[in-house]
Amino acid sequence: MRERIERWGYAAYERLLQRELSGTPSHVAVIMDGNRRYARKQGVETTQGHSEGAETTEAMLHWCDELDIDEVTLYTFSTENFDRPEEQREYIFDLVEEKLRNFADADRVHEAEVCIRAIGETEMLPERVRGAIDYAQRRTAQYDRLNLNVALAYGGRAELLGAARDIAEAVDAGELDPEDIDADTVERCLYEGPTCDVDLIVRTGGDERTSNFLPWHANGNEAATFFCTPYWPEFRKIDFLRAIRTYQNREASWRTTRARRAVSLVQAVEDAELSKARQVLGRFCDALPSKERAAVEDDIEPVAD
Known part of the structure; x- marks a missing residue:
């Protein structure tokens, strides 16, 4: 009986949140934090935390499609994550490879016309992951209804440093006049992926920081931020709707x-x-x-x- 009441209350609150929404962000960036801590809390292997987190990711993409959000960027594997134990890294790489290939073949992805792209220092990744990236990008390249950017081997500082080096080399080669450098010049040198600035950053797991994620596209746009305590595998649709309400209230302000x-x-x-x-x-x-x-x-x- 108690579970039934809780389910009813959850469904009612979800409907209330959806009725309160008057608009949605175009681009949502998500820091999917807490998979390992969730596993420790449940007393299970770390790998299970990542597996359940991947299920949450699939659910969230469905919510984005329902709400007509144009673009999603997922912080999947940072450059700092290379410092993790080899066993953890290899499991994550296996999971990323599997999910990219599954997404690329999923009917839901093709029905929703999802375009999958990877952003980051992808040359640092194992060959099998790079192969999965190439497969997913080729299979969905013709779509543009929902853009899904998967940040792999990504670091915001590395992205900006790379752009600065490219611009410096162009100036040194006489291909670019320093007087002509503007925001568009920098954007052309960033990772190919995001098509627009970030409107909302969501971070799960309790930490209130953006962790070097999309500094140009998010911080430069003064994106709204939503920090919440549930670990990523526990993240629910009502949490996502609350995040969008935060964006909506900020826009009104x-x-x-x-x-x-x-x-x-x-x-x-x-x-x-x-x-x-x-x-x-x-x-x-x-x-x-x-x-x-x-x-x-x-x-x-x-x-x-």
Whole structure:
């Protein structure tokens, strides 16, 4: 009876969270932390923690498809992970190889038109993993409905350092004028994979840090972050919906902040420009949702006097 009540409560809360969502991020990046700690808590082998974590990954991709999220980047194996014991590394490599090939052949992946790509120093990986990467990328290259970036042998500093070296070499060779270097130049030198900036970073396992993950695409975009205590194998759909709600609330806060800045700008302009500025401000505020528009109405009133 208790389990039935808990299931009912879970389902009801999930429906409530989904009704509260008014928008979803385009690009979600996930740090899937806690597989080993979950295994220790359950008193099972570390390998089982990774296996159950892989099942959570499959479930999350299904949630992303349901919610029309365009892009997902998974922090699967960092450059620091090469320091782990060989037995752990080899098991993870075996699991990554198996899952990449399974994903590439899965009907669900093809029905959802998922494009799989690997980002990172992939040449550091065993040949069998590189073969699986190549297979998955070739099998899904024609799709673009949901982009799945699998970060393997990935490190954010290594990515930026590599980009800096490429740019320096181009300048030294006379192929690039230093005056022409801009954000687009840097982006062209980053790992091929993410098609847009990260809107939301999710990290499980209790740690509140982003661990050198996508510094250009996430930190540069001031992505929303959601840290939660469940280990990755325990991560549920309601946790994911909470993460999206965090993103949604942050976006609402940013819109309100921008509206208030617009008010301040109008208040600062000369009288000769005031009429035009009021028109711009009015159109800006009309585009806000009603709750956010109400949040700046008190600031707007003095401008209208």
